[in-house]
Amino acid sequence: MFVGFATIGLLIGLGILLAQLGIIDEAGQRTLSTLAFFVASPALLLTVLESSDLKAVFSGNVVALAGAVVVSVAVIVAVSVIKGHDLATTTVAAQCAAYANAGNLGLPIAAYVLGDAALVAPLLLLQLLLLQPLALTLLDAAVSPIRLSVGAVLARPFKNPITVGSALGLALAVSGLRLPQVLNDPLELVAGMAVPSMLLAYGVSLRLGPLPGRGVSAGQLGLVVGLKMVVQPMSAYLIGRFIIGLDTEALLAVTVLSALPTAQNVFVIASRYNRGALLARDAIFVSTIASVPVVLLVTALIA
Template sequence: MTGVFEGFATIGILIALGILLAHLKVIDANGQRTLSTLAFFVASPALLVTVLESSDVDEVFSGALLATAAAVVVTAAVFAVVAAVRHEPLGPSVVGTLCSAYVNAGNLGLPIAAYVLGDPALVAPVILMQLLLLQPLALVLLDADASSTRLSWRAVVARPLTNPITIGSFIGLVLAVTGARLPSAVHDPLELVGGMAVPSMLLAYGVSLRLGPLPGRGVSAGRLGFVVGLKMVVQPSVAYLVGRFALGLDTPALLAVTVLSALPTAQNVFIIASRYERAQLLARDAIFVSTLASVPVVMVITALVA
């Protein structure tokens, strides 16, 4: 359980620092946008290249990937169907789907995989599935929603190829599959720049908490509860059921996919929402509430499944 507390403590301290900096007027709304932009266009792509470069391809393309993907697809589909029935706009619907199904596999998933599950490589399927499938699709839809003109199919196909996060993910995966390694003169600067990604996301999130409405006051309780319920209950439940009954995963693998599916909404969902100016308050509040809720949820799952 130490890894769980350490992971959440790291997140909490950096968010609190962002709140303090905003309260002291060291960072204002313009500074928050700068941090978000830096994380989206520069730091996150660099981080993805260096993280995915050393990932184990065999671990990625395993039964755990299928269970994880099934949990994401089912959870995202539930939100998307409800949004369609309610005739909600595309942009907020995409952000809401990400809030419901996009887990914090980076700065929280890695320590939990290492200290609770015993193998940091277990988080690789989650990271790659989200970065190479879920996130590029969401970015294409958000680009389409933000465009003032109707996009042709060529433009839709080309959009992921011009998105910095997708480009970083693709380069990292190619390096992992081919076994190639970047020269130190390239890898080391990328690693330094990538080190800014998570702190920038968390600080920007903390600033937004201080400068914006308090969590729960900018989004209806029903909408927020629906999103967090999907994230904390539906997604890990589907991962467990598929992993156990459809794939027959052993106990360690089953515990891994269930725990990792129960992680809270990732901070980069807020960065994406801020970048496209769609449903920022929902993203912010979903991250906040799901992060608090995931502590007892992960503990219960660990106790029951293990």
């Protein structure tokens, strides 16, 4: 497993070096990210899930992951009620505390550290099909002058290429069908670009991206980062071990995935609605740095 972390770290470091040398700039980073998001990651999830044991992947893992999310969100809601925060601010804070970077970091960690990229599928689907549409609906209700129809809100996740790739892979797995080799072989080649391109793009973004600035209180930032990096993985572990009774391998998977940092798209959403953008930016930065020792510690203790 530590070899897997070394692989991830070296590729991120290569991305940092390429940015430092000026070989890849911000435009190149966006191209890498776009390629991974729209093409390579959907292909990876499709090819991985079509031959996966869905019972093993989705059984108790979903319950532990979802339960950990509920714990973090519940704390944010309770604090927001006490302090009188508005709905939009509360929604962004809840995303900072519970919405994990399952795409850019979750897929590589699942593939190289946990040994199975399909393990990240429950978290991806939980976030893309439930958490993100719910957050957008709440934000739209709170601040947007244009109200989306119920149909438009429900259709949002299915316009996400990662969701589409996952859904197709799940459909193939459930039906027992397999893609013909003439389609499967090129898809696997494209899927092979997913993890390297994500990690290189992530390294470039670390080098070229802005550092956190002032504007967010230490208490507020500490709360969301503490929930994301400590409370959520601990909750996943406790639920998985004592309520569901997961085996060691599954317990490691749900705990590590719950310890992923806040996802970058939380900042995109916060900026779009002009609510909590600084909190989202700083939470992403701090939780990303903190996730390295946290995930290493979790792996060492459980594995």
